[in-house]
Amino acid sequence: MPIPTSHTAIATTSLRTLSAITVPTPIPSATEILIHVLWTASTPLDLHQNDSGLLVKYPHILGDGIAGTVVSIGENVQRVEVGDTVFGFSWLKQEGKAHQEFAVVEEWMVGVIPEGFSMQQAVTLPNNFVTVFHTLTADLGFETPWPKPENFVPQNEQDLILVWGGASSVGQYAIQILRYYGYGKIIAVASARHHEILRSYGATYTLDYNDTDIEAQIQTLGEVKFVMDCIGSATGSVLPISKVVKAGAKVAILLPVIVRDSGEDVQPVYGMDVENVDGVSWEEGVEVRGVRTHFYHHNEFFKEHLQPDIMPAMLKEGIVEPNKQKIIEGSTLLERAEKAMGALRRKEARGERLVWRVADE
Structure with a gap:
């Protein structure tokens, strides 16, 4: 042309x-x-x-x-x-x-x-597929080798992983990619209407954020070791997550933190400091990180292979949809x-x- x-x-x-x-x-x-x-x-x-x-x-x-x-x-x-x-x-x-x-x-x-x-x-796929790989490796320390070795078993296979915002684009890809790598205990928090598809993607447990006892429900499943907050809402996700994680947990929050949502006549307010969100108190020993996907290419292997090779292959092979x-x-x-x-x-x-x-x- x-x-x-x-x-x-x-x-x-x-x-x-x-x-x-x-x-x-x-x-x-x-x-x-x-x-x-x-x-x-x-x-x-x-x-x-x-x-x-x-x-x-x-x-x-x-x-x-x-x-x-x-x-x-x-x-x-x-x-x-x-x-x-x-x-x-x-x-x-x-x-x-x-x-x-x-x-x-x-x-x-x-x-x-x-x-x-x-x-x-x-x-x-692209922006949120990349976000998942970057978050899992750079912020949560997970293993995501490519090509995946035969009989690969991840070190944290049986640790509880909480994906808050499981029905978001990032959340959907996170659950599918975690399942592919063998992480076997995934809690997906999302509206109930999405639970069936999230279970088909690999979620072990599905909980509804609208439930008033959502924090208690999470705690009954055991100690959450890893969290991926795909929403980043100060009151809607960061606050309840802070109430359920204990020392030793790793929490990755997609930036920016939404203090006040944008609306037709509402000016939004955002924050970039995940450790100091108003009204949120983290237990000592919890590692909290803000996700910065735009730095993913600092991982030389991901720079050369994540979008050119891994992303098309995972789509073609049905690993993600x-x-x-x-x-x-x-x-x-x-x-x-x-x-x-x-x-x-x-x-x-x-x-x-x-x-x-x-x-x-």
Whole structure:
């Protein structure tokens, strides 16, 4: 296809304001690829950045989940070819962000979509798939070898692992990946309507966060050794988790901590210090960490293999399955982006991803 010299991108240009801006279409360097971005999936980070200006310098192009077609490659690119359909988690620079018609990314930031999967399905994986692997290894210290050795048994096979927000995209992938590696005692906390599918993914126990005695229910199952908080709500998840974990437990909380949710007429409040959340007291000896997925590539093995090799293989082999999708419709790119942002504020996606078309093929 002809590659234009400029294209349209969706940026947050001031608090709670999205705009369609025109940006230059970059030329890939030796190790980069240029993607015609066709589909993306919205994330809570899009909402945090648009509604609070979190880590933003205006204008700031949004989106980090990409699915599209490779239209140009650098001279040293080895894994993909022009014409390949790829999916990936891209965040390093504005030219690589997902909510624009063309994005240039490093080759290691994408994988080729396996046959039999649509871009809409594939784009539900990258950011949260990467988040799971980074959290399990860097923050919780789990073993996730690839390829997995035959008869592999993890050291913490029988330790209780609490996944709070099991029906979230991160939670769903966490449960499936933990099951694959043989972690056998997973507590998934989610709304009751999601319990059946979470058990099919590998959850040993399913509990409803709406229950007033949720903390007591967790404690009856035994001592929780590891926690993955996929929600990061100060009162909704961090507080109850702090009441059930004891000295020696490891807790990983997805950042930012949500002190006050964004709403149609409500300004959000976020925090980045997981150890000092107002109203929350951690027992001495509990290790609490804030998850920083954007540093996952500091693990050299993950940088080279997590998105190019492991992610497509796990999808192809059925180790993980794509999240369900809620397709956002609209006549223009800006309209679709605005509708997706509104759906995030209203929490319309329950157990599914907000997926929408960026550019036409």
